[in-house]
Amino acid sequence: MAAIAESPSTELQGEASGYCNRDEWHCGFSDELCLTIVVAGASGDLARKKTYPALQFLFQHGFLPSNVAIIGYARTDMNDDKLREKLKPKLVGSDDDIDKFLKRCTYVAGSYDGAEGWQGLAKVLDKRESKCSKNPAGRLYYLALPPSVYPQVCAGLKEHCDNLRSVEGSWIRVIVEKPFGHDLQSSEQLADQLGKLYPEHQLYRIDHYLGKEMAQNLFVMRHANMFLAPVWNRTCISNVQITFKEDFGTEGRGGYFDTFGILRDVLQNHLAQMLAMVAMEKPLSVHPDDLRDEKVKVLRCIKPVEPHNVVLGQYTAANGQPGYTDDPTVPDDSKTPTFAAVTLYIDNDRWAGVPFVLKAGKALNERKAEIRVQLRATPHFVFNGEPESMRNELVVRLQPDEAIYLKMIVKKPGLEFDAAISELDLDYSRRYPEVDIPDAYPRLILDSIRGDQQHFVRRDELRAAWGIFTPLLHKIDAGEVEVHPYPYGSRGPAEADELLARADFVKNVAYDWKEPGGSKL
Numbered sequence: 001m002a003a004i005a006e007s008p009s010t011e012l013q014g015e016a017s018g019y020c021n022r023d024e025w026h027c028g029f030s031d032e033l034c035l036t037i038v039v040a041g042a043s044g045d046l047a048r049k050k051t052y053p054a055l056q057f058l059f060q061h062g063f064l065p066s067n068v069a070i071i072g073y074a075r076t077d078m079n080d081d082k083l084r085e086k087l088k089p090k091l092v093g094s095d096d097d098i099d100k101f102l103k104r105c106t107y108v109a110g111s112y113d114g115a116e117g118w119q120g121l122a123k124v125l126d127k128r129e130s131k132c133s134k135n136p137a138g139r140l141y142y143l144a145l146p147p148s149v150y151p152q153v154c155a156g157l158k159e160h161c162d163n164l165r166s167v168e169g170s171w172i173r174v175i176v177e178k179p180f181g182h183d184l185q186s187s188e189q190l191a192d193q194l195g196k197l198y199p200e201h202q203l204y205r206i207d208h209y210l211g212k213e214m215a216q217n218l219f220v221m222r223h224a225n226m227f228l229a230p231v232w233n234r235t236c237i238s239n240v241q242i243t244f245k246e247d248f249g250t251e252g253r254g255g256y257f258d259t260f261g262i263l264r265d266v267l268q269n270h271l272a273q274m275l276a277m278v279a280m281e282k283p284l285s286v287h288p289d290d291l292r293d294e295k296v297k298v299l300r301c302i303k304p305v306e307p308h309n310v311v312l313g314q315y316t317a318a319n320g321q322p323g324y325t326d327d328p329t330v331p332d333d334s335k336t337p338t339f340a341a342v343t344l345y346i347d348n349d350r351w352a353g354v355p356f357v358l359k360a361g362k363a364l365n366e367r368k369a370e371i372r373v374q375l376r377a378t379p380h381f382v383f384n385g386e387p388e389s390m391r392n393e394l395v396v397r398l399q400p401d402e403a404i405y406l407k408m409i410v411k412k413p414g415l416e417f418d419a420a421i422s423e424l425d426l427d428y429s430r431r432y433p434e435v436d437i438p439d440a441y442p443r444l445i446l447d448s449i450r451g452d453q454q455h456f457v458r459r460d461e462l463r464a465a466w467g468i469f470t471p472l473l474h475k476i477d478a479g480e481v482e483v484h485p486y487p488y489g490s491r492g493p494a495e496a497d498e499l500l501a502r503a504d505f506v507k508n509v510a511y512d513w514k515e516p517g518g519s520k521l
């Protein structure tokens with residue numbers, strides 16, 4: 001049987017392009033689709049905690065075609081029942097709902113190297129698809145595995161499980177999870193290895209921040225609102241902060257984390273992607289390649305980080321909580337940063353000179369991810385007898401409690417004629433109480449089944465993002481950048497506030513956010 005590409009006319013043009021004819025691009029699928037999702041690494045943590053629960057969400061909400069099967073594949077010796085038992089605690093809903101979903105989940109044990117395991121899987125796939133031989137078949141290979149085995153797993157799948165029947169509309173797609181390499185060179189090497197087996201239009205690189213509601217909203221909000229367009233540039237914007245904070249340490253993941261550190265874990269991927277969403281130009285269309293073309297352009301305008309624009313930290317024991325090196329899986333003398341604040345500059349007409357501060361840390365005082373765009377002070381400020389105005393700020397809170405709010409200067413209510421800072425507040429739970437905002441994973445898996453790569457990272461984006469951080473990472477690995485201690489549960493090293501002040505961030509001290517009153521809609 002001949003292997004067919006995603007569409008008979010699809011041919012890769014250049015490294016980046018996924019589609020030879022943009023007019024033919026469409027995404028979606030019909031209920032005719034005979035869909036098989038293979039979760040390679042089904043015995044692992046990601047599969048149990050994220051992949052299967054996301055699939056259950058899609059299944060329960062009717063987003064998967066009626067003919068769907070989910071096959072777990074891993075080396076662990078298990079049968080279908082054992083897998084189901086393992087998955088059950090992370091699934092939600094009534095016993096009946098859970099059972100209906102689990103009936104679709106089966107397991108094939110096999111190794112990642114050698115032919116035997118993959119041949120066994122191929123037999124199961126063929127048998128299943130032979131029952132719906134007139135329908136298009138979709139095979140989604142989800143690699144919930146350490147990236148070190150991606151090349152051999154993709155080679156096994158390609159050689160033994162690529163034999164789709166030539167029914168129009170059939171496809172094979174592969175989802176891979178970060179980390180995509182350790183630095184620019186290793187990322188390129190991995191991309192070369194995978195690229196020889198699966199072309200870009202079949203590869204779906206997950207950055208789960210791109211699947212978050214507010215990350216996607218950022219794109220719409222920025223490019224759909226007339227009032228933002230004239231101010232979204234260096235003339236009006238003073239600085240941008242993109243912040244990721246967790247109020248817990250590396251608990252249980254110290255072994256993994258120690259070889260990566262916070263820059264590779266969060267800044268190079270999630271925060272760099274958020275920066276691209278803030279700073280990119282409006283794309284020609286929402287075609288995945290148009291959108292990703294614009295993200296690449298802006299990422300390529302960023303010079304590698306300079307060490308004087310960096311503050312690193314590592315948390316120490318405090319408030320009854322262990323320090324980073326107290327984790328038994330972390331070497332006692334580890335200098336791996338668990339906190340980083342980095343100022344980046346985008347050398348283009350729109351953004352030259354505007355500091356973008358990317359800040360991420362573990363074991364801090366709160367859990368929060370947000371984008372804060374601070375405008376310059378209003379010139380010739382005639383209120384309050386003060387020489388300088390307060391600053392307008394637009395804040396997009398990704399989590400927890402999705403919200404967008406704009407700090408506005410308004411008249412202080414009452415008899416005085418003073419100005420005060422207040423907010424226009426779009427709090428999602430109040431404005432959209434009926435909407436259950438889905439997690440990033442169901443959204444991204446659904447996109448991959450629809451063939452929509454918009455929210456997946458293309459190879460050239462990855463290369464550009466690694467290019468920004470790699471020289472700094474090599475300096476950190478060589479122990480050439482100071483790592484400041486900070487207590488567990490604190491705001492991080494004080495030096496980070498100095499970095500922010502250098503980036504012209506001015507804290508609105510007069511601002512006191514109050515829970516808005518009023519009833520729910």
Ligand SMILES: NC(=O)C1=CN([C@@H]2O[C@H](COP(=O)(O)OP(=O)(O)OC[C@H]3O[C@@H](n4cnc5c(N)ncnc54)[C@H](OP(=O)(O)O)[C@@H]3O)[C@@H](O)[C@H]2O)C=CC1
Pocket residue numbers: 041042043044045046047049074075076112143144145146147148149177178179
């Ligand atoms: N866990 C999480 O929350 C997140 C994970 N990720 C990424 O997802 C991927 C999978 O993560 P996770 O599930 O935590 O990983 P695990 O360590 O749980 O590995 C998944 C499965 O892969 C197999 N495996 C583990 N180590 C090796 C090895 N050295 N060689 C071959 N096979 C191995 C094991 O299956 P078996 O032995 O049965 O074959 C294991 O059950 C990774 O890329 C990770 O970075 C991304 C975001 C969050």
Ligand SMILES: O=C1O[C@H](COP(=O)(O)O)[C@@H](O)[C@H](O)[C@H]1O
Pocket residue numbers: 208246265266369
């Ligand atoms: O990719 C990662 O993200 C998580 C944080 O994800 P979130 O959706 O809960 O914000 C982080 O804890 C982990 O270290 C990192 O690998």
